[in-house]
Amino acid sequence: MSEAERGTTEDKVAELREALREVIDPELGYNVVDLGLIYGIRVEDGRAEIVMTMTTPGCPAAAYIEEGVRQRALAVDGIRDVDVAVVWMPPWSPDMMSDEAKRHFGFA
C-alpha cells in the first residue's frame, strides 16, 4: 500500500469513527466510540470491518446497537459493505471510556 493509499484509509477510519459517535448506548446515553465499545475499525476497498463489544453480554439492546453501528457505517461515503463483529474479550470496563466520557460519568 502506498503512502497516499494508507493516508486515504486512515482518513476513512477516522471518518467512520466520527460517524459512529452518532450511535449511542441507549442506557448509558453516550456514544459507543467514547464509551470504548469500538475495539477496532479497518477499511479496505470500500469494505469496513468493525470489531466492537457491549457493556455486558446478554444486553437486550445489543442487537440494536450492532445494527445501528452497521447502518451508520454504511451511510459513510465510500463504504459499500460493513462487517460488524461483536466480541467479549477483552471484557469491557468503564476504564475503556474516553477521558471526556469518564468526566461525564464523574470518575475522571
Next chain:
Amino acid sequence: MFRTGVARWTMTYFGAAFVSFAVAQALIALGLAYPSAPLFAPWTFVAVHLITIGWLTVLILGALRQFVPVITATQPEGDAVAGWALVAIDIGLLAMVAGFVALGGNVPWAASPWLPLGGALVIAGVVADTVIIARPIWRTRPLPLPARFVAAALAFLWVTVLLGLCLALAVARPGTLPPDRVARLLVDGLPLHLLAGIGGWFTLTAMGVGYKLLAMFTLAPEHRGALGDWSFRLSAGGLALAAVAGCVTIAAPAGGAAGPAVLVLERAGWLAAAVGVALYLVDMRKLYAERRRRELELNGRFAAWALVALGAGLALLVAAALAGQGTGWAGPLGYVFLFGWLSGLSLSQLYKIVPFLTWLERFGSKLGKGPVPRVQDLVDEPRARPWFVLYFAAVGVGAATGFAGLDGAWRACSVLSLAASLAIGRELWRIRHSPPPPAAPSVPRG
C-alpha cells in the same frame, strides 16, 4: 455470539402485577384488611395474596423472563407458554380471592372449591413459568452469582406454592387430613410458607437481580468476590436448612415432637440466613462505593432506600427473635419486608426497566439511521422523585406506627403509599404512551 432480544409479555406481566398491588393497598387503605382487620381475617388473606402472588410473584416472573437471558446470555424463550401462564396465575388468584372472601361468610358460595382450584391454577402457571425460566439457567452452568441466587429462589418458589396448596386444602377441606395434622400444618406450615416465600423466593431473587442490575446501572464491578459468594451460601443455605427443619417438624408423627436437634438446625438455618443477608448489605454498600457513575439515576438512588428497608427489617427480625416477639411483630415486620424492601426495590427498578424496554420497542430499530433519544429522555425524574419519597416515607412511618400499635395512623400511611404508588404507575404509563421526546440533542458526543 450473545444477542438477547426483548421478552414478549414482560410488560403485560408488569401491568397485571401493578393492578394487584393497587387493589391490595386499596383494601388496606379502606380498612377491610390488616391492620384494621385481624391478621388472619379473610380480607387480610385477600390483600396478602394479592401482594405476594398478584404483585410480587407476577412482577418477578415477568422480570425474570427478561432478566434471565441477560445473566445467562441467551434468547428469551417460551413466549406462548408465558402468556398462558399469566392467564392461569391471574384466574387462579381470582379464584383464591373468591375462596378467601367465602371464609368470612355472607356470600352465596363456599370456600371449598375455590381455594384448591385457584391454588392449582396458580401452581400450573408458576410451574410453566419456572420451567421456561429455569431451562436457560440449567444450560448455562456453572452459574454466575446472580443466576445462582435466581436458581435457588425458583426452588423456594416451588416449596412456597406446594405449601400454600397444602394450607389451602387444610383450610378448605379439613376432613382430608387428620385433625392434629391440620393443626400442625396451620401452626408450623404457615411460618414455613412465609419463610419460603418472603425469604427464599422474593428476597433471594431480589438479591440476585440487585447484584446484576445495580452493578450495570451504576457502572460498578460485577464480580463480587468472596463476599458475594458467602452471602449466597449463607442466605440460600441457611434458608434451605430452616425450611428442611420446618418440613421435618410438620411431618413428625402425630402427637409427637420433632425433637431438639431439629429445633437447633432450624435456628442455625435462620442465623446463617441472617448473616448471609447482612453480608449482602455490606457488599451492596461496597458496590455503591465502588461505582463509577457518581451521579445516580432515580432507580439507583431509591434502590438504596429499599436496601435500607432490608437492613431495618433484618435488624427488627433479629430483635423480635431475641425479644420473643415473633408473633406479635409479624404484621409490621412483614410490612417492612413486603412494602419497604421488595415493593420499594420493584418500583425503583420498574422506573428503569420500563423506559428501557419501551426504548427498545420504539427506537431500537432507528438506531444508526438518525438521532434517537436516550432511555433517560423518556423519563421525568423531577416529576417522579417526590412520589418515590412519599412512598418510602409513608411505608417507613407506617411501619413505625405499626410497631407502636397505632393501627389508625398505619392505615392513614397506607392511603399515602397507595397515592404514591398510583402516581408512580401514572409515570410509568406516561413513559409508555407519551409522544416521542425530541431526538437526542442532548446526546453527548465525547
